[in-house]
Amino acid sequence: MRTELNLIGKPVSRHDAWAKAKGDQLFSDDWSMPGMLFGKVLRSKYPAAVLKRIDTKKAEELPGVKAVLTAKDVPVNEDVTKFGQMRDVGGGFEGLYRVLASGRIRSKSEAIALVAAESPETAEEALKLIEVDYEVLEGVFDPREALKEGAYSVTGDGCGNVIMRTKICDGNIEEAFKKCDVIVENDYETTPNEHAYLETEGGMGWIDENGVITLRVGTQVLEHYRTIAKVLGLPHNKVRNIGVPVGGGFGGKEDITVEMYIALLVQKTGRPVKMVWSREESIESHSKRHPEYLHYKTGATKDGKILAQEVSIVMDGGSYTYLTPWVQMYSTFAAPGCYKIPNVSVKSVSAFTNNTFNSANRGFGAPQVNFASERQMDEIAARLNLDPVELRRRNVLHDGDRLPSGHVPRGHIALKELLDKVNKELNRSSKPDRLPDGRKVGRALALGHMVYGRLNFLHDSSRVSIRLELDGSVTLRAGVPDLGGGQASVLAQIVAEELGLEIEDVHPYIMDTHLTPLCGTTTATRQLYMSGNAALKAAVQMKEKILEKASALSGCPVNMLALKNRKVYSVIEPETISIPFVDVIKHLSNDGEVLENIAQFNAPFTEVPDLNDIKGELNPDITYTCHGVELAVDEQTGKIELLRVIAAADAGRVINRNSCEGQLEGGCVYHAWWPTMEDLKQENGITMANSFSTYLIPTAADVPDIESILIESGGGLGPYGAKGIGEPADNSIAPAVVNAIRDAIGVGFNKMTVTPEKILNAVLSFKNKE
Amino acid sequence: MGHADVNIKINGENRKFTCEAHISLLRLLRDNYYYDVKCGCEKGDCGTCTVFLDGKAVKSCVTLAAACDGHEVWTIKGLGGSDALAEKLQKAFVECGAVQCGFCTPGMIVAGLEYLKKGGRADRNAIRKAISGNLCRCTGYVKIVDAIFKTAREVESEVSE
Numbered sequence: 001m002r003t004e005l006n007l008i009g010k011p012v013s014r015h016d017a018w019a020k021a022k023g024d025q026l027f028s029d030d031w032s033m034p035g036m037l038f039g040k041v042l043r044s045k046y047p048a049a050v051l052k053r054i055d056t057k058k059a060e061e062l063p064g065v066k067a068v069l070t071a072k073d074v075p076v077n078e079d080v081t082k083f084g085q086m087r088d089v090g091g092g093f094e095g096l097y098r099v100l101a102s103g104r105i106r107s108k109s110e111a112i113a114l115v116a117a118e119s120p121e122t123a124e125e126a127l128k129l130i131e132v133d134y135e136v137l138e139g140v141f142d143p144r145e146a147l148k149e150g151a152y153s154v155t156g157d158g159c160g161n162v163i164m165r166t167k168i169c170d171g172n173i174e175e176a177f178k179k180c181d182v183i184v185e186n187d188y189e190t191t192p193n194e195h196a197y198l199e200t201e202g203g204m205g206w207i208d209e210n211g212v213i214t215l216r217v218g219t220q221v222l223e224h225y226r227t228i229a230k231v232l233g234l235p236h237n238k239v240r241n242i243g244v245p246v247g248g249g250f251g252g253k254e255d256i257t258v259e260m261y262i263a264l265l266v267q268k269t270g271r272p273v274k275m276v277w278s279r280e281e282s283i284e285s286h287s288k289r290h291p292e293y294l295h296y297k298t299g300a301t302k303d304g305k306i307l308a309q310e311v312s313i314v315m316d317g318g319s320y321t322y323l324t325p326w327v328q329m330y331s332t333f334a335a336p337g338c339y340k341i342p343n344v345s346v347k348s349v350s351a352f353t354n355n356t357f358n359s360a361n362r363g364f365g366a367p368q369v370n371f372a373s374e375r376q377m378d379e380i381a382a383r384l385n386l387d388p389v390e391l392r393r394r395n396v397l398h399d400g401d402r403l404p405s406g407h408v409p410r411g412h413i414a415l416k417e418l419l420d421k422v423n424k425e426l427n428r429s430s431k432p433d434r435l436p437d438g439r440k441v442g443r444a445l446a447l448g449h450m451v452y453g454r455l456n457f458l459h460d461s462s463r464v465s466i467r468l469e470l471d472g473s474v475t476l477r478a479g480v481p482d483l484g485g486g487q488a489s490v491l492a493q494i495v496a497e498e499l500g501l502e503i504e505d506v507h508p509y510i511m512d513t514h515l516t517p518l519c520g521t522t523t524a525t526r527q528l529y530m531s532g533n534a535a536l537k538a539a540v541q542m543k544e545k546i547l548e549k550a551s552a553l554s555g556c557p558v559n560m561l562a563l564k565n566r567k568v569y570s571v572i573e574p575e576t577i578s579i580p581f582v583d584v585i586k587h588l589s590n591d592g593e594v595l596e597n598i599a600q601f602n603a604p605f606t607e608v609p610d611l612n613d614i615k616g617e618l619n620p621d622i623t624y625t626c627h628g629v630e631l632a633v634d635e636q637t638g639k640i641e642l643l644r645v646i647a648a649a650d651a652g653r654v655i656n657r658n659s660c661e662g663q664l665e666g667g668c669v670y671h672a673w674w675p676t677m678e679d680l681k682q683e684n685g686i687t688m689a690n691s692f693s694t695y696l697i698p699t700a701a702d703v704p705d706i707e708s709i710l711i712e713s714g715g716g717l718g719p720y721g722a723k724g725i726g727e728p729a730d731n732s733i734a735p736a737v738v739n740a741i742r743d744a745i746g747v748g749f750n751k752m753t754v755t756p757e758k759i760l761n762a763v764l765s766f767k768n769k770e
Numbered sequence: 771m772g773h774a775d776v777n778i779k780i781n782g783e784n785r786k787f788t789c790e791a792h793i794s795l796l797r798l799l800r801d802n803y804y805y806d807v808k809c810g811c812e813k814g815d816c817g818t819c820t821v822f823l824d825g826k827a828v829k830s831c832v833t834l835a836a837a838c839d840g841h842e843v844w845t846i847k848g849l850g851g852s853d854a855l856a857e858k859l860q861k862a863f864v865e866c867g868a869v870q871c872g873f874c875t876p877g878m879i880v881a882g883l884e885y886l887k888k889g890g891r892a893d894r895n896a897i898r899k900a901i902s903g904n905l906c907r908c909t910g911y912v913k914i915v916d917a918i919f920k921t922a923r924e925v926e927s928e929v930s931e
Contacts, residue, residue, distance in 0.1 A: 013864050020872025021860040023806025023846035027873060030805035196907050198810045198818055198873040247808075247873030248907050279811040484871025484908050658867025662909055666870065669910035692815035692905065700911040701902035705894065708912075 006564060007497045008720055009712075011657040014489035015508060016245065016482070028202035028218045028244050029276045036204070037066055039258075039265045039275035040123040042113040042130055043285065047319075047354040047685025048139025048152070049105045051132065056113065059129040064122035067268045068130065069114040071102035074264060075233035081322055083254065084223030084521040087459040091608060092164045095321020099231055099260055104156040105134070107319035108685050109285040109356045116265040116273050139354035141684050143316040144293060146351040154319065154352035163317045163350040164325045166332055166611040170404035171343030176308035180299030184380045187295050188372035189751040192288035192316070193671075193678045195361055196697045199247020201286065202276030205262035212514075213239045213266055217259040218246040220481050221521045224256050225513050228263045239263065243511030246522075249483040250670070251360030252286045254523050255322055283690045287359030288680065290327055290350075291316045292368040294335075296376045304386050304394045311335045313348035313369065318357035324350045327358075329455060330365035333618050336404050337373035338415050338447040339395040344404040354685045360523060362670060362727050366450040367734060371675065372750075374446035374735030379748055388739070389423045392447060405614050411621040411723060412715025414650035415447055418626035421709050422648050426628035439632040441643070442744025447626050448732030451619035452525035452724025453717070456606040462530035463517035465598040466495055466506075466538050470589060472566065472582030474499065474506045479516040480531050485726055486659035487527040491535040493656055494719055498539035499546070500563025500581065517598055525623070525724030528655065530601055532719040538599035545593065550584050621717045623728035625649045627668065627736040633744040638760030640676060640741060642702070647733070648709035652716025652723035660725055665706040667729020673698045675734045676741075679753040774836040780804070781848025791836050795821070795828075798835035799845065806847040806876050810905070817904030820877035821845050827884035829903070846876035849883065856883050858924065862917035870908035878904045882918040892922035 019025040056068040071077045080094040088094075101112045113130050117123035140152040146161040154161050177183060203217030213232065215225075222241050229239040246253060258275045265273040277285065292315050299308040313331055317324035328350050335346040363370075381388035396415045402408050422445050431443050454460040465477040476495055482488040492506040499506075510516060519531045543563060550568040551558045554577050562571050568584055570577035589595060604620050628646035633639075647668040654660045677696050681688035689695035716723030742748040747762040772791040776798070777784065789798050796819045799807045807830060810818035814832035821830045822844040830843075849856035859879055862868070869875050878901060885900040897918045898911070906914060 011867060013867075014869070016872070017864040017869045018860075020869045020875050021863045021879065022850045023876040025872050026805055027808070029800075029809060032803075196905075197871070198816060198905060198907055199808070199871070200810070246871060248871045250907070279813065279816075484873075486870070658913070662867050662870055662913060665910035665912045666908045667910075670907065691813055692811050693813060697905060697907060699902040699905060700898040700915065703911060705915065706910055706912050 005497060007493050007503060009654050009657060012493055012503050014486050015492055016489065025245060027199055027247050031204050031216055032274065033204065033206060033272040036272040036274050037116040037118060037265070037269060038120040038123045039261055039273045040115045040127055041111045041261060042127045044101060044105045044108050044110045044112055046105065046134055046136050047108040048137040049134040050137065051101055051103060051105055051112065052135050053133040054113065055131040059115065059126040062122065062126050062129060064118040065115060065126045066271065067116040067265055068126065069100065069264055069268060070112065071100040073268070074099045074231060076231045077102065079227060079230055082227055083323065084221045085458040086461055089457060089608060093325045097227065106154055107354055107356050110319065114261050114265055116269050139685055141353050141355055143314050143351035143353055146353050147314065147349065154354060161352040163321055163352060164328055164611065165349045166328060166614060167345070167347040168332055168404050168614045169345045173308050173310055173343045173345045176343035177299045180307050181302040182380070182383050183297060183299045184376065184383055185297045186376060186379060186750050188375060190292050190368040190371055191752040192291045192358060192680055192682065193361065193674050194283055194288060194680055194695055195250040195252035196695070197248025197250060197252060200277045200279055200282040201253065201257040203244065203258050203262060204272060204274045205266040206272035207266055207270060211238060213263050215241040215259050215262060216244055217241055217262065218244040218253065219259060220246065220249045220254045220483060220523050222479050222481055222511060222513050223518060223521065224259060227256065228260055231260060232263055232267055240514040243481055246481060246483040249522065250362040251364065251523065254360040254521065255287055257286060279692065280690045283695060284356065284687045287322060287357050289361035290324065290358040290365065290368065292331065294369065294372040296372055298376055298380055300380055300384065302384065304384055304391050306339055306341050306395045308343040309336055309341050311346045315348065315350040316353050316355060316358055317350045318353055318355045320357045322357050322359040324358065326455065327360065327365035329618060330451065331369050332614065333405065334366045334450065335369040335373065338397055338449050340397050340401045355682060356687060362667065362730050363450065364524070364727060366731050367671060370448050370731050371735045374732060375738060375748065375750060378444065378739045378742060389419065389445065392419055396447070405616060405618065407617040409622050411652065411717060412650065412713040413624060414711050414713050415624050417711055418624055418648045418650065419447060422626040422628040422646050425646050425707065425709065426630065435632055439634050440744040441630065441632055442740040442742065443630045444736055444739030444743050445626060445628040446732040446735040446739060448728065449622050449624050450728040450731045451622050452728065453529050453603055453620035454524040454526055455618055456604050456620065457608045459605045460520060460526065460530060460603040461600055462519045462534045463598055463600045464491060464519065464531055464534040464538050465517045465596060466542060467596040468542065468585045470585060472585055474501065476506050476508045477516045478508060478510050478519050478531060479513065480510050480519040480527055481522040482510060483522050485663060486656055487522055490528055490655050490659065491531060494532055494535045495539045498536065498543050501566055525727040528722055529718040529724050530603065532722065533601040534599050536719040537601055538597050541599060542597045545588065546584050549588050550579050553579060553587060621723065623649060623723045623725060625728050625732045627733040629736040629740040631737065631740045631744065633741060633759060635763045638756030638763065640759065642672060642704055644707065645672065645704055646707045646709065649725060649728060650711040650713050650723060651725050652718060653712050653714055653721040654710055655720065655722055660710060661708050663725045663729045664708050664710065667726065668706050668733050669698055669703050671730040671733045672703055672737060675738050675752045676754045776835055776839045778838050779842040781844055782852065789835055793835050794831050795833040795835045795838050796830040799830060804845055807845050808873055808876060810873065817881060818874050818877045820880040820904060822880060827880050846879055855886060859883055859886065859917065859921045862921045866913045866917040866920060868909060868913040868917040874904060874906040878906060878914060885918065886922060886925060890922060892919050892926055894919055
């Protein structure tokens with residue numbers, strides 16, 4: 001019988017918080033082994049070139065060098081990209097994965113050779129002794145250029161630079177535009193921001209006594225062990241990753257990073273190998289968010305009803321395919337925005353360039369189109385002389401509305417509630433035109449929608465195992481990479497809730513490909529939804545067994561029994577019928593019952609859609625957000641200050657309140673300065689801003705206290721009606737900031753990065769016009 | 771390259787090292803398995819390697835190891851076991867949800883502790899300034915400020931009692 005929830009929704013402390021606060025938590029770099037070697041990577045000197053010759057002789061002869069590997073030493077140097085999915089999707093979704101460079105070099109981050117040596121200094125020295133001859137090529141660094149006839153071929157296959165083209169259409173766009181009173185057309189550009197996790201990529205590997213290549217590497221995708229096995233020419237069961245709590249991922253540790261290089265060097269040397277990337281190597285070498293070039297044409301009636309929207313998107317995929325087609329699906333799907341628009345056309349194309357490859361970054365293609373579509377809303381409102389909030393209110397999606405792909409979202413659509421709540425909070429006092437110090441004040445908000453759960457055609461699944469111990473504690477096993485979002489402790493919380501235990505009674509053992517059931521990737525805001533449901537299922541099944549035994553022991557019917565405070569008790573006579581949890585476990589054990597249970601949860605399954613006309617449901621459900629911003633603009637310097645930031649989301653159901661708020665706040669700050677400060681300064685394939693003194697991310701002094709608003713509609717597909725929050729949390733803040741700048745100075749910016757110089761120039765030219 | 775003999779009192783224990791003269795305090799600590807001191811950038815930009823040197827919070831990656839000869843270093847592990855205020859702050863970090871991935875946490879707690887030890891008040895803006903040399907990419911800083919604020923409040927109420 002269901003009683004009141006004990007733990008769900010509470011701000012419970014995570015199982016690993018003390019270890020992290022005390023400094024006991026060992027991350028990727030915090031490990032060493034006797035006889036270990038140090039691995040280093042030689043990267044390309046040029047972003048576009050042909051590799052003519054590599055001579056490793058001098059490097060090999062350097063005392064202390066134990067291995068120098070190039071492409072010819074890799075058993076299987078080329079494969080297709082996989083991201084932990086249990087199903088081969090094929091088609092355009094799997095691109096070339098090349099371990100070490102051979103032939104044509106596509107970016108400056110490309111790995112040319114690997115070295116293992118007795119010390120990091122020796123390995124570094126050996127890199128300098130590797131002789132490489134390049135034929136330098138011109139390259140192409142802008143996807144719009146790359147798509148032109150006769151453009152430089154990034155892959156060299158002469159088949160053009162297109163990675164994928166796709167579209168979503170609904171209604172009749174041409175006819176609809178004829179009926180519109182106003183048509184607003186704008187070009188938008190978003191920049192390739194950096195994940196900037198505090199822990200760079202790193203880890204260790206060794207070969208165990210039975211020939212298993214064993215890794216201790218933090219990753220978002222434990223399932224990469226399969227690709228590692230293939231590249232090494234080993235069966236899948238001969239590669240094991242004992243994952244490490246990840247010091248931040250945000251999508252940047254979704255692609256293979258150090259683990260492949262470590263595994264190859266371990267296989268070659270037979271010695272333990274450690275590899276850790278410097279901050280500069282990390283920023284220069286891992287993926288970035290796709291820069292997008294967007295054109296929006298939107299038509300509305302004079303009473304503010306949007307009738308038609310035409311969007312074209314050009315995405316920079318960078319040097320290799322990786323997750324580009326997947327990200328493109330998300331961008332294409334989310335491009336129409338949070339509104340019911342009867343006539344829509346979204347066409348997108350992604351292209352190879354010689355920039356560092358672009359792949360997953362928190363939000364996965366949604367924040368780019370969200371920036372453009374929510375900026376567009378404020379421009380339409382200005383044209384109609386209508387309050388931007390009112391324009392949104394008149395067009396926002398509601399339950400039961402059909403999206404342009406024909407997909408009717410399964411969960412609750414809370415956009416209207418979020419809009420009203422944030423608007424009320426943001427405007428609780430009337431807005432001053434200026435602060436006492438003379439700075440101009442701006443206020444604005446933006447809505448967002450982003451899916452959680454992977455693309456349905458990947459046929460996603462997760463498994464979680466629980467084992468009842470004879471003292472009444474529980475061991476939970478789950479191959480869930482914990483990135484810091486509390487992905488593991490929330491599973492323990494769910495199991496404790498169902499079994500009437502305290503969270504500390506359930507110990508999670510996580511992330512070991514040989515010992516934990518595979519939970520799938522910590523990506524796509526899927527772990528609470530997928531593994532949370534698997535944990536819930538495992539616990540509910542176990543609970544049934546416990547209640548049946550307690551019923552047999554007490555004579556009380558099962559449906560009159562409940563679990564709470566480490567007891568099974570009768571809800572009718574809790575004083576008289578109450579059996580300690582541990583006693584029931586002992587009886588189950590005496591009777592030879594299985595005390596372990598593994599349960600699997602499957603997401604909805606669909607087939608790969610027709611990319612020329614995407615129809616139907618792409619992902620299981622959507623999380624909705626709204627951000628409100630009040631900022632000040634200094635007209636003398638162009639500098640902005642965020643005065644108030646309101647972050648709101650429908651979490652469906654909050655499981656761990658601290659973790660949920662933490663995602664909402666952290667996600668918001670993750671993108672609060674994306675449009676105005678974070679700039680990698682990529683020039684012709686070279687990342688100029690490769691440190692935290694040149695690539696600036698917000699400090700505590702750059703942001704005010706985030707005012708969180710969490711709605712709990714119960715309308716999610718996760719356990720207890722929860723929705724995913726991790727990635728949607730960084731959606732809709734960026735356009736809110738830029739819309740607030742527009743509100744302050746009357747100039748709307750459509751192209752990132754909106755630097756103080758640009759703001760100052762805009763202020764000056766705006767004043768001149770007046 | 772030259773070597774240096776370095777005597778440092780680390781977490782209350784006198785240690786003697788012979789290290790390369792040019793290495794940082796961070797390298798010295800990590801080479802000797804003080805893995806509670808994290809390395810995030812080695813440029814003094816991120817603050818993950820913050821430790822106490824003679825009672826002052828420093829970024830150990832831009833502190834020369836040899837220059838610490840004869841001085842005293844406290845890392846998060848040592849502080850947690852011996853300093854009541856540090857333990858109070860750690861507890862606040864855990865309870866406030868200020869710990870997410872945890873990589874910035876040791877350095878962040880040392881930075882927060884320095885603020886409190888210098889008599890920092892329960893003032894959110896002052897706390898934000900005090901920890902602005904320590905980056906965190908997960909939390910958005912709200913709950914970190916909560917934890918330091920809460921501890922400052924507790925200290926203030928103890929003083930007034």
